[in-house]
Amino acid sequence: MYAAVVHTFDSVPNYEIFDLLQPSGKNEVLVDVLAAGFHPRVRSQANGSHYTSTNQLPLIPGIDGVGRLPDGQLVYFVTPDKFLGTFAEKAVIDLRRSVPLTENANPINIAAAMNPAMSSWVALRRRIDFQPGQKLLVLGATGNSGQMAVQIAKLLGASQVIGAGRDPERLESLPALGADATVSLAGDPKEAANRLGQAASEVDVVIDYLWGKPAERAMLPILMKRSDRSRKLSWIQIGSIAGPTAAVPSVALRSANFQVLGSGQGSVTTAGYLAEFPALIDVITAGKLKVNASPVPLSEVGNVWRAPVKNGKRIVFVPTI
Ligand SMILES: NC(=O)c1ccc[n+]([C@@H]2O[C@H](COP(=O)([O-])OP(=O)(O)OC[C@H]3O[C@@H](n4cnc5c(N)ncnc54)[C@H](OP(=O)(O)O)[C@@H]3O)[C@@H](O)[C@H]2O)c1
Incomplete structure (x- = not known):
C-alpha cells in the first residue's frame, strides 16, 4: 500500500x-x-x-x-x-x-473536525462541571481548535464567549461563529494582556490553546479585575502553541479562586474520549459546527x-x- x-x-x-x-x-x-x-x-x-x-x-x-x-x-x-x-x-x-x-x-468534515472539536468538547464535559450560562474566554481562538471552541461553548450553553487571538481576519470572523466579543493579542504583549483583563475579568472558564508567555501575562490582569475574586475561574490548559511552560504567579493562586488544570490524553481516559465521540459526531454530521x-x-x-x-x-x- x-x-x-x-x-x-x-x-x-x-x-x-x-x-x-x-x-x-x-x-x-x-x-x-x-x-x-x-x-x-x-x-x-x-x-x-x-x-x-x-x-x-x-x-x-x-x-x-x-x-x-x-x-x-x-x-x-x-x-x-x-x-x-x-x-x-x-x-x-x-x-x-x-x-x-x-x-x-461527510468523511472529510469528520476527519477535519473531530480532533480540534474534541479538545473543548471533552474539556468542558469531562474536566470541569461546566454549566449553561457561564462565561468563557478562548485564548487562541483564531486557530482551528479555537474556532471550534467558540462554537462548542455556545452549543453547550455559554452565555458569553470571548475569543482572543492574533490574526485580524480570523478574529473578525469569530462573531459569525458565535463569539460575543473579541480581543486582539497582536502588538505589544503587555497591552494585549491588559485588553484581556478589561474584556475577560468576569469569565468562569478559560480554554487555553496558547500557554507560554501569553497565558502567563494574562493571568493577573484577568484575576485582579474580577468583581468577586472568590468566584471560581477554571483555566483549562489544552494546547501549548506559544510555549511549553508558563509561570503561574503565586499571588494568583492565593488571592483568587483560581483553578489551573489541563485536558488531553491522560487527564481524560480513552474510554472517556470514546464515550464523547457519538454526541460530537452527531453535532458535526448535523452541520452545527462550521x-x-x-x-x-x-x-x-x-x-x-x-x-x-x-x-x-x-x-x-x-x-x-
Ligand atoms: N489537548 C487536546 O485535546 C488538544 C486537541 C487539539 C489541539 N490541541 C493543541 O491545541 C493547540 C492549537 O491547536 P489548533 O488545532 O488550533 O492548531 P492550529 O489550527 O494550527 O492553530 C494554531 C494557532 O495558534 C496561533 N498561535 C501560534 N503561535 C502563537 C503565539 N505565539 N501567540 C498567539 N497565538 C499563536 C495561531 O493563530 P494566529 O494566526 O492568530 O497567530 C494559529 O492559528 C495545539 O498546541 C494543539 O496541539 C490539543
Missing part, C-alpha cells in the same frame, strides 16, 4: 510503498482509509516531540481518521498504535477505538507538510484522490 513514511524525525514524510499491515489482535481489523486530518498533534508525533513518543522509526503519521470496514461500515477511529498511523491507504484499527458513522456523514477542511491528496504529503496553512483551515489527507 502507499503511505506517508517518516524515516528521521527531522525530515518530512515520504510518500512510498509500505508493506501492507496485517491485523493481529482479536479486535483488530484492516480498514480502507478515506480521510485523515493533519492536526498539530500529528506534527509532534512525526518529529518525535509529543509526550507519548516512543522514538520508534520508521513511522506512519496520523492519529485518527475515517475509514471503511471490510463489511462496508463507515467508521471514525483513533489509532491504537503510536507509530503505524492513518496517513496511508489502509490502517489497522482496534474496533474498540472506533465509532460507526451514518452513510450521510468546519474549515482542506482536502489534499495523500501523495502531496511531502509538499504540504511545511507549507503555511491558510485561513485556519485543517488539511485532510485523502489517499484516493
